[in-house]
Amino acid sequence: MWKLEKKKALVTGGTKGIGRAVVIEFLELGAEVLFTARNEKDVKKLEAELEDEGYKATGVVSDAAIAEDREAIRNWVANHWGRLDILVNNAGINIRKKANDYSEEEFRKVVEVDLIAPFELSRILFPYLKNSGKASVINIASSAAIQDVGTGVPYAMSKSGLLQQTRSLAVEWAKEGIRVNAVSPWFIKTPLTDGYLQDEERMKSILNRTPIGRVGEPEEISAIASFLAMNKSSFITGQNIIADGGMSVKAL
Numbered sequence: 001m002w003k004l005e006k007k008k009a010l011v012t013g014g015t016k017g018i019g020r021a022v023v024i025e026f027l028e029l030g031a032e033v034l035f036t037a038r039n040e041k042d043v044k045k046l047e048a049e050l051e052d053e054g055y056k057a058t059g060v061v062s063d064a065a066i067a068e069d070r071e072a073i074r075n076w077v078a079n080h081w082g083r084l085d086i087l088v089n090n091a092g093i094n095i096r097k098k099a100n101d102y103s104e105e106e107f108r109k110v111v112e113v114d115l116i117a118p119f120e121l122s123r124i125l126f127p128y129l130k131n132s133g134k135a136s137v138i139n140i141a142s143s144a145a146i147q148d149v150g151t152g153v154p155y156a157m158s159k160s161g162l163l164q165q166t167r168s169l170a171v172e173w174a175k176e177g178i179r180v181n182a183v184s185p186w187f188i189k190t191p192l193t194d195g196y197l198q199d200e201e202r203m204k205s206i207l208n209r210t211p212i213g214r215v216g217e218p219e220e221i222s223a224i225a226s227f228l229a230m231n232k233s234s235f236i237t238g239q240n241i242i243a244d245g246g247m248s249v250k251a252l
């Protein structure tokens with residue numbers, strides 16, 4: 001059972017960072033993977049790399065925030081698999097500003113990608129998740145869902161909403177054989193945080209705040225996603241697994 005053989009998995013935002021680590025680990029564990037991202041060159045490059053290694057992976061250029069793109073994903077899943085065992089809502093963006101400095105377009109964009117897209121994608125894929133009989137939805141949230149970590153309000157409130165989305169869908173869909181869980185990372189080394197973590201003073205304050213004394217690696221999140229995707233975690237639903245090097249339990 002420590003495997004994902006015969007599982008059909010969709011990972012949004014699969015070309016970089018955490019999503020890429022999830023795609024690779026799912027494939028290593030035997031799953032068949034469909035991944036998405038907006039940049040066509042990145043999608044094609046990863047798809048070719050994975051094919052060269054003999055994996056069953058398909059990349060689709062798709063923006064999680066666009067309804068027609070989500071519809072195309074649904075059609076792909078319907079036509080190729082007819083069921084979906086694992087959905088990882090990983091695609092996420094951020095724009096860091098003071099609350100009053102966001103334009104309406106900017107703040108709505110963050111909410112659209114980080115909160116609305118996971119709900120819409122989960123809903124349109126519901127029939128295929130149900131067909132699985134043992135499906136697992138994994139939402140990549142954030143430490144920012146629980147504490148203010150200076151991300152800006154739209155990201156924090158979207159991730160916080162994603163946690164409640166996780167709990168409420170877990171309850172509503174439990175009888176359909178669909179588990180829904182979240183993973184909340186603190187700082188992980190990815191292209192999203194690369195520039196932000198370059199600032200030495202900022203990095204020092206992050207490390208001071210983190211008992212384990214370092215930021216995380218994408219593979220430390222993909223390991224949790226893999227566990228939640230497996231039948232081994234079959235009694236876990238509606239939960240949020242925090243991977244933060246102890247940050248959230250440190251007061252002083």
Ligand SMILES: NC(=O)c1ccc[n+]([C@@H]2O[C@H](COP(=O)([O-])OP(=O)(O)OC[C@H]3O[C@@H](n4cnc5c(N)ncnc54)[C@H](OP(=O)(O)O)[C@@H]3O)[C@@H](O)[C@H]2O)c1
Pocket residue numbers: 012013014015016017018019036037038039040042062063064065089090091092093113140141142143184185186187188189190191192193
């Ligand atoms: N890194 C951290 O410290 C950290 C901490 C807490 C939570 N998280 C969360 O973890 C998730 C992954 O973060 P990451 O650090 O791995 O980010 P990343 O390095 O920026 O990678 C994001 C991935 O998502 C894709 N993507 C972005 N917007 C998309 C959209 N609208 N539709 C489809 N794909 C999209 C990107 O490719 P394209 O640009 O080509 O679309 C890329 O493949 C996010 O939800 C993020 O909020 C990250």
